[in-house]
Amino acid sequence: VEASARQLVHAFAADGSADFAELFARRLPVRVIMNLLGVSEDNDDFRAWYRAIVDYSGNFRGDPEVSRAGLEAGAELADFLDEQIRRRRARPGDDLISLLCASEIDGTRLGDDVIKSFGLVLLAAAGETTEKALNLTVCHLLRSHAGAAVRADDSLLGRALAETLRLTPPVQIITRETRQAVALSGGTLPKGALVFLLISAANRDPARFRSPDVFDVDRGDxxxxxxxxxxxxxxxxGSGRHFCLGASVAHMEITTALRILFRTLPDLRLPPGFVPEDVGFVTRGPRRVPIEFTPVPHGAAR
Ligand code: HEM
Known part of the structure; x- marks a missing residue:
């Protein structure tokens, strides 16, 4: 994470301005996943598949071209993973695919399909969520009074990330199907109903969180x-049985990346008057995050 974050920041540090969303947040999580899976960083196809799959999963307007590109990318990625699994079975490395190839549950090796599904789930679960969380945290820190204190003391980054996730969760909605009728304060959900649960609303429940609409890194709750x-x-x-498997990875990845960003570009700021425009339905975050800073000459960035 450190090496990738440094490379990405150094690539624009001399420019004095950049779109953080495009040049950093969009690129870091997919690089981290590629490193985990042991896929070469030069693999532009992998990055393109990732993009097409993310666009597909957010295609609620049903744009046929986005659907076609997403399905095609999914099929190509599945073929690619098949080939990677075959190679790792023949010659294991120290990556996650090799580890899964060697893993056993109750004495049985994992099948290729399970390992392939794991790779696809990882891409969907660990990519866009982390991308959105990076953008949202940077926007909150650059727009709030508390931001300066957090940037001066990076041990506070975890708190700032936690508060970002509460106020503006990157995943806004999770779905469930009721196995039996469920009585709630507003009525009864019938058995077999598809339910859209609004995480974003629960996270601003005034019975749970004092001044719920305020970004407050000091909130004890x-x-x-x-x-x-x-x-x-x-x-x-999420919560319970399906609680995010990658929560501690997300914490490590985002706090590490932002520590490097703020140390390299200490006077980072948003352009005057810029207000982020959050977009998305199931996942949500700013479309663009233009940043400005004193340029750091090539080779001088730490
Ligand atoms: C800030 C970043 C992230 C957010 C906001 C997030 C959010 C979520 C949410 C809300 C769920 C629950 C879905 C449900 O109950 O239907 C979930 C599940 C999951 N997440 Fe994350 N996630 C993040 C990062 C990651 C990362 C980095 C990984 C992997 C390294 C990951 C892997 C998973 C997996 C595998 C599941 C499925 C768990 C299960 O169904 O048992 N997530 N995530």
């Missing part, structure tokens, strides 16, 4: 150390 565990009060990582 969203304590940072438990905000990345199943005991979290906010619901940005």
């Amino acid at each position: 969203a304590e940072a150390d438990r905000a990345f565990t199943g005991a979290a009060l906010h619901l940005a990582f």
Whole structure:
């Protein structure tokens, strides 16, 4: 994570301005996943498949071209993973695919299909969520009064991330099907209903969170150390059996990346008057994050 974050920041540090969303947040998570899976960083196809799959999963308008490109990317990626699994079975490395190839559950090796599905799930679950969380955290930190204190003391980054996830969860909605009728305060959901659960609304429940619409890194009720565990009060990582498997990875990745960003570009700011425009339905975050800073000459960035 450190090496990738440094490379990405250094690539624009001499320019004095950049779109953080395009040049950093969009690129870091997919690089981290490629490193985990042992896929070469030069693999532009992999990056393109990732993009097409993310666009497909957010295609609620049903644009036929986005659907076609997403399905095609999914098929190509599945073929690619098949080939990677075949190679790792023949010659294991120290990557996650090799580890899964060697893993056993109750004495049985995982099948190729399970390993392939795991790779596809990882891409969907660990990519766009982290991308959106990076953009949202940077926007909150550059727009709030508390931002300067957090940037001066990077041990506070975890708290800032926790509060970002509460106030503006990158995943806004999760779905469930009721196995039996469920009585709630507003009525009864019938058995077999498809339910859209609004994490973003629950995270602003005034009965749970004082001044819920305020970005407050000091709030005792969203304590940072438990905000990345199943005991979290906010619901940005879900809850219960399906609680996000990658919450601690997301914490490590985002705090590491932002520490490097703010140390390299200490006077980072948004352009005067810029207000981020959040877009998206199931996942949501700013479309663009233009940043300005004093240029750091090539080779001088730490
Ligand atoms: C800030 C970043 C992230 C957010 C906001 C996030 C959010 C979520 C949410 C809300 C769920 C629950 C879905 C449900 O209950 O239907 C979930 C599940 C999951 N997440 Fe994350 N996630 C993030 C990062 C990651 C990362 C980095 C990984 C992998 C390294 C990951 C892997 C998973 C997996 C595998 C599941 C499925 C767990 C299951 O169904 O048992 N996530 N995530």
